[in-house]
Amino acid sequence: MTALAAAPVDTKARTAAPRILVFSTNNISDPGIDLAGSAHLHYSPGVRVISLPCTSGIRPSWILHAVQQGFDGVFIASDGDECAYLPDCAKRASRIVAEAQTLLKANGFEGQRLKMAAICSVCAENFAKHMTQFSEALAALPRPGAN
């Protein structure tokens, strides 16, 4: 059982694409991201997803940690108003983003490294578009810690 047709890893190509950590949610945005894959929509392989039950459970410290460790940006694929747990999820998520922005700036990172958009379970194209745009926006920023 050998792998078919897969090319060897090109380390140069890997480092060229900005690395984006996505926080998705198990029931709302992660199915939307899966759907993007099922539809074979393309976005940068620099994108990595961690799925949680709810956007309101994200610790701002995780966002700072991700950027400190080498992610170029963090994207919160939020439940928006669709959250099955918390009716005020969108408000809580905004508060988490605000706190994380403060943390990022206090540690010398640009606020643009964090972005949030509501991604629903059928938002496949929307997600792919967000990833492409965010990837381009991050590529235009200096690498974190490059100074």
Next chain:
Amino acid sequence: MSKQPASERRLGVYVCHCGGNISDYVDVQAVVDAVKDEPGVVVAKHTMFACSDAGQQEMEEDIAANDLDGLVVASCSPKLHVVTFRGVAKRSGMNPYEYNQANIREQCSWTHTDDPAGATSKAIGLVRGVIARTRLSEALEPLVVETTQKALIIGGGVAGLRAAIGLADIGLGVFLVEREAELGGWVGRFGPIYPHERNGHELISSLIEEARKRPAIKIFTGAEIVSKTGSFGNYAVGVRVATEPPQTIQIEVGSIIVATGFDSYRPADGEFGSGMDGVATLPEFKELIDAAAGAGLRYRGKPVRSLAYIYCVGSRQPDGNEYCSRFCCTATAHASIRVAELDPNVRQYHLYRDIRTYGAFELLYTQARKDGAIYVKFPDDAPPVVAADKSGGLTVTVRDLLSGDEELEIPVDLVVQVTGMVPRANTDLVGLLKLPLGKDGFFNEIHPKLRPVETMVDGVLIAGACQGPKSSAESVASGLAAVTQSASVLKKGSAELDPLVATVDPDACTWCGKCLDACPYGAIEQLSLNGREVATISVAGCKGCGGCVPVCPENAIDLRGYTDAQITAMIDGLLQEAIA
């Protein structure tokens, strides 16, 4: 390479080829090589189909032989197979919550088909991330919740009606909600239908009669779903019912079966003669046949002596509906046989691209030809052209691929556009239920073979042609599959839920009360513990959202399965994508 400290854990890591769905783009051997020396990893392999019996068996043997205490499978979306692989763990004596899945198909190989190198290096990061999370996993016991022993069926067509009867007979309560004033859907308007020649209208009448005999079934016609809250096992649904004045009632159900059916494709003006006198769609033609009994086949009062069927109208079009509607070739062969029965002298020309009368329906295709129908195959890029002729009839011009590609001009009294099924315009319902739609616009099941009526929303099932084109027999079969799926969870009266609830570290808690305000479920209480006031979280009351986690100024709250340590380790792992 790894930053992680040595681990006491004994983990098994399996990287799935998924046939070639993953391994055509991700070098699975490179992924195994990259992670096999990670701290705690005892077994690392790639496997052709991890979910197959052989794949599961191999894991079970490895777990026993190597005394593994944690399991990672890198394969498809966890939505598909978390339950499968937790089962592998459980059967091997491992706690099922020691299992974690890395999604390297939907979120890697399928998305990066254009970049195999990028996909491979990303897969390495994803697997390392999940290994890091699993090193910190803990053994947990599932929570048990009571479920409501009732189901809601949306749509009172053949699938919905049959499902209602099935649920009632199995001992569950049913609410059947139909938007139209009458039950029955499309089948209720049909005459004889294949494969058994039963009259659709009579079939539906007998189903309605059976449904009405059962007190467990409550039927609402002219009614619509307006809201949905709650979760699997316990949904509260608002239904606007057609009382005078209309009112909204609340019902409580454990599961929801969506059986909203299809619309028939409506050709645009001018498409294959659409709008011209003498041109009808397949459903319109079926009505003509049903009305013809005794009187002969007539169109607007005139007898039909010849007709041409044009296949694939609106189907398999690069700029429209790309899919094949499956039922129409057979339905047209069936219509042709019925016309021949009415009058064997009617000349019938079937202008087709391909004939897909699958399975035993091939017999209908053969019968139609025996009855004298002429089948003409036209090229995909040169469809027939319909024009009015001087005598007031129609002429269809078509190239006949199987007779030397000659151009034929066929004078006919009637053109039948063989139109397929399209998704119903149901924007409000789609928005309400949040069900994923496929590229074709129909509702998407989780997996066409393994979980054919389940959706991404737990406890919400799909049945019939709302899922894609189906014959009436196939719709009924999927309706009954949804019955079984509902019953398998609702009949027990309880369901197991993940015990991934929030917990408080009493040593770190200073009882500021912020978490109390953050929990709308009342799951957090104050507790006196060894002379200190601390927060405590009720396992039964906690919904596992984690909304209290970031509000704690002392970082004293963790969500099980998603602890601070696990997520932080996962972030670090995701970045370690280079091959060591």
